[in-house]
Amino acid sequence: MERVARVLGHVATAALWVAGTALVLMTGVIAAQVVFRYGLNSSLIWSEPFAVILMGWFIFLGAAVGIREGYHLSFDILIILLPPRAKLWLFSISDIAVTGFGVGMVWFGSQLAGSAWDIKLPSIGISGAIDFAPIVGGGVLIVLFSLERLARRAAGLPTQRFGDAPAEV
Structure with missing residues (x-):
């Protein structure tokens, strides 16, 4: 499990670098388009579709890493009130649903x-x-990271930064 976590950690880091690079490139492309259109009275015809492609990459890669790290939005009012064992069940149900969503994204x-x-x-x-x-790329990572979270929880390891206790609790 430790080797898988290390490899997926490197995958998540690479995904964040690609997402960050795409965000910076998109910002540069849009800035260049503004300068060309309003400053030089000429337009870069490729800027808008290229920026949309870059935006897709940073959104979907960032979302996948957010799922792995447990930083995604959640509604925690019920989780706060439940005992640790029930929390683990709800976290697992959530990860199964997210895995299904990732499979749908890929398909x-x-x-x-x-x-x-x-x-x-x-x-x-x-x-x-x-x-x-x-x-498709984000969906593949969402499936991998959600399955990792399920496997870590089954092994009694923590799976997110906030609120998730080890399985032996």
Whole structure:
């Protein structure tokens, strides 16, 4: 379990670096578009679709890492009132639901990418499938990270930074 956690930790770190880089690049592209459009009276036709693609990557990769680290939004009023064993059951049910959502992202995102494979984005000249790649990539990571959380909880290891106790409690 320790080796898997270490590998997935490196995957999460890499995903955060890619997400952060995409955010910075998107900000730069949008800033350049503003300068070109309003300062130079010329437009970068590729800036908007490229920025949307970058935004998809930083949103979906960041969301997956947020799930792994336990930083995602949650409604904790019931959790606070329950005994530790019941909390573990609810956390596990939540992780199973999130895993299912990730599987849906991979499945339906792949179908969307397949349907757009032959369509070219006119302003950047690449396949329209690239618009849906972040959904699939983020879904894969969500599944991996949710399964890791379930396995860690089953092994009695902590799975998030706030509120989750080890299984032997």
